[in-house]
Amino acid sequence: xxxxxxxxxxxxxxxxxxxxxxxxxxxxxxxxxxxxxxxxxxxxxxxxxxxxxxxxxxxxxxxxxxxxxxxxxxxxxxxxxxxxxxxxxxxxxxxxxxxxxxxxxxxxxxxxxxxxxxxxxxxxxxxxxxxxxxxxxxxxxxxxxxxxxxxxxxxxxxxxxxxxxxxxxxxxxxxxxxxxxxxxxxxxxxxxxxxxxxxxxxxxxxxxxxxxxxxxxxxxxxxxxxxx
Numbered sequence: 001x002x003x004x005x006x007x008x009x010x011x012x013x014x015x016x017x018x019x020x021x022x023x024x025x026x027x028x029x030x031x032x033x034x035x036x037x038x039x040x041x042x043x044x045x046x047x048x049x050x051x052x053x054x055x056x057x058x059x060x061x062x063x064x065x066x067x068x069x070x071x072x073x074x075x076x077x078x079x080x081x082x083x084x085x086x087x088x089x090x091x092x093x094x095x096x097x098x099x100x101x102x103x104x105x106x107x108x109x110x111x112x113x114x115x116x117x118x119x120x121x122x123x124x125x126x127x128x129x130x131x132x133x134x135x136x137x138x139x140x141x142x143x144x145x146x147x148x149x150x151x152x153x154x155x156x157x158x159x160x161x162x163x164x165x166x167x168x169x170x171x172x173x174x175x176x177x178x179x180x181x182x183x184x185x186x187x188x189x190x191x192x193x194x195x196x197x198x199x200x201x202x203x204x205x206x207x208x209x210x211x212x213x214x215x216x217x218x219x220x221x222x223x224x225x226x227x228x
Contacts, residue, residue, distance in 0.1 A: 009071050009072070009073045009074075010071065011069040011070070011071045011080070012069065012070055012071060013065065013066075013068065013069055013070075014065060014068055014070070014133065014134070014135060014136060015112050015135055015136050015137045015140070016065060017110040017111070017112050017135075017137075018061070018065060018110075018112060018134065018135045019058070019061050019062050019065055020110055021106050021107060021110055021112070021135070022057060022058055022061040023058050023061075024106055024109075024110075025106060026054035026055075026057055026058055027054075029054060030050055030051055030054055033050045034047060034050065037050075060083075063083060064081070064083060067080075067081065067082065067083055067086075068080065068081040069081075070133055072093075072144060072147060072148075074093075075092060075093060076090045076091060076092050076093055077090065077091050077093060077096070077117055077131055077148065078090040079131055079132075079133065089131055090131075091117060091119055091131050092119075093148065095119040095120075096117050096118070096119060096148050097118055097119060097120035098116075098117070098118040098120070099115065099116070099117050099118075099144075099145045099148045099149055100115070100116040100118070101113050101114070101115055101141045101142065101145050102114050102116070103135075103138070107135060111137065111138050112135040112136060112137055112138060112141075113135055113136060113137075113138050113141040113142075114132060114133065114134045114135045114136075114141075115132070115133040115135075115136055115141045115144055115145060116130055116131070116132050116133075117130065117131045117148055118130045
């Protein structure tokens with residue numbers, strides 16, 4: 001697919017509820033810090049300073065959300081993010097080998113999930129190993145995962161060199177290896193019987209010859225030709 005077709009795919013933002021996740025975590029941290037400082041009888045100004053960094057974190061998360069976009073084109077999964085330093089990452093869809101959808105307890109409350117698409121390369125290599133979208137709505141995350149997995153399955157099918165057909169096993173007795181293995185098994189059995197003193201030349205071989213001469217030839221030929 002050409003670059004022109006990629007340009008026709010609109011960029012999308014992450015789910016805005018990710019800001020609520022950050023706010024919830026910060027609220028819990030403020031509550032824990034307030035309880036600890038009350039227990040330790042901390043001065044009032046220390047209590048008042050706790051919400052300031054938490055408000056900064058929430059504000060940063062809101063600004064980051066406005067600057068983060070992603071899109072899934074026919075050829076690649078792309079992510080644009082960053083505030084001071086903008087980054088544009090992309091992984092080709094035909095290289096995607098794993099798609100993970102995860103959600104921590106706070107994500108589950110807000111019904112969102114994180115999507116990680118991996119190429120199978122080692123993290124830190126020249127190729128982008130993992131691209132993370134944190135976070136999407138649960139429905140969008142599952143839809144994205146299905147689209148990426150479906151494309152990966154098509155690429156895997158295309159890269160298949162050969163498939164084993166189990167019906168080929170019926171022709172195994174006709175190969176030269178069947179003769180070699182059969183002679184090897186006969187030789188090993190002969191040596192074993194001779195070692196234990198069974199005297200196969202005068203006992204086993206005549207008995208086997210007599211059984212084959214009296215047996216119905218049709219089952220014997222069928223067993224020999226079809227194999228297991």
